[in-house]
Amino acid sequence: MNLEQLRNKTVLLLGKSRAFASDEFEEQLRLHAIALVRDSDTNKEPFALIIEGKMMSPYEQQASDALYEKKAAPFIGIDPFEELLARNINEESLLMALKLGRDKERLLAFLKNGALSDRFFLRLVKLYDFNGEDFFENDANRDVTAALIERFYENIERNHNVQYATLGLMHLVAQTSEPLLLETLVSLEPLRKALQNEEKSANVSILLSIASRPAASQEILGLFVKNGSLALQKIVACREDCPKRLQEKLYETKEKQIRECLSKNPALTLELSQKLLPEYGANIAAHRVLDREFFELFFEGFAPSLASNLSLDAWMQQRLFEKGDFEVLYALACNKALEANLWERLFEKGDVKISEALFANEAAPQEKLRDTLKEERYHEALACNGNSPKDVLQELSHSQNPEVLQALAKNENTPIEVLYQLGLESRFERFVKENKTFGKHIQTHNIGWQV
Secondary structure, eight states: OOGGGGTTOEEEEESBOSSSOHHHHHHHHHHTTOEEEEGGGTTSOOOSEEEEOBSOOHHHHHHHHHHHHTTOSOEEEHHHHHHHHHHTOOHHHHHHHHHHHOOHHHHHHHHTOTTSOHHHHHHHHTTOOOTTOOTTSSHHHHHHHHHHHHHHOTTGGGSTTGGGSHHHHHHHHHHOOOHHHHHHHHHSHHHHHTTTOOSOOHHHHHHHHHHHOTTOOHHHHHHHHHHOOHHHHHHHHHOTTOOHHHHHHHHHTOOHHHHHHHHTOTTOOHHHHHHHHHHHHHHHHHHSOOOHHHHHHHHTTOHHHHTTOTTOOHHHHHHHHHHOOHHHHHHHHHOTTOOHHHHHHHHTTOOHHHHHHHHHSTTSOHHHHHHGGGOGGGHHHHHHOTTSOHHHHHHHTTOOOHHHHHHHHHOTTSOHHHHHHHHTSHHHHHHHHHOHHHHHHHHHTTOSOOO
16 A cells, blocks of 8 residues: 555544644645544545554444444554555655744654654754753653654663663663764764763763764764864774774874874874884884784884784794793783694793783683693683683682682673672672673573663
């Protein structure tokens, strides 16, 4: 069915509309040249369509049954019909009418209309005027914000009333992978007002979260560089997807903290690397994604930092190993990208400190981790290794060493039953609660907030 088939015809509505307010429902039909007859005029046949709305009275139900019995017209439920109506809205005309008419009540009604597409909803919400107040500061603002959260929040039925709390916006940002949603949030007045705010507040926290999200678009990053606070600019400066033009703008601020963040950017341009090298060479060597040119640039002066870089290939690791310097070897032993053959050669050095780093390294072969269980001096290293086999971690839970038990409480690979056991002790309770694996387990069992 399409609305064009109903043009210049009459439809009957039994009951009430659901997504559209009564007047708006009739107005949308009028725009399509469709006449509407309500339940009190069921004798005005013929009807091109009969719509079964919500809250039908016993009289309306009887009328519906009689009309169905005599096959007076095709029937349709209110929900699919309103979805059809919503799909056929002339968006540009409606947006223009709402802008010119400044009809806040009509706009509010549309924002509460679940039949509208997400994309159109986001266009509409940008029209809403918060009147200088916060998201939940008055009834209208609260209703709009709640409608926004309800529409996009995942599994909202598991978080009762989260749409009425700022935490709901924080969760929404953490959940989404939609750049358009983040762009819309940033455009709303309460967040625009917080852009340059350096003080702690809920809206500042939302902006900082947006700045960290992979879904934050280049438009958002550009806005934060141009008009954002120092805290926002620092986050953008660290992002690997920060483009060359924004890196250069950030560098030109001459702000020391921003330049330090740039020096830790894995995608820092060669030009800026050379400019920042005298002051931040160690940072760049440790974080910049390496090719041979970058490796040679930092090999002599910053070898220990270079040895901690996760993008080292086998040739680069071998070059660093051959230097024989303890700091370089220790940094290699800690590097999660360590090649298996170099793990063995570093272990053969027999140095306890290097060996501790090797057993704490997730690149360690699991058979080596099991073999080391009998050596108590390496228990803490095994307990903090996210790649330690679960049976090894289970065995370590019987340790009397509080440092080993604390490492287990923090380890996201520790079995849930061990985490429960550790959580019963006050000295480890906080570490268990902060453990992401434990948090996901709690969420899976409908306890706490769903993020």
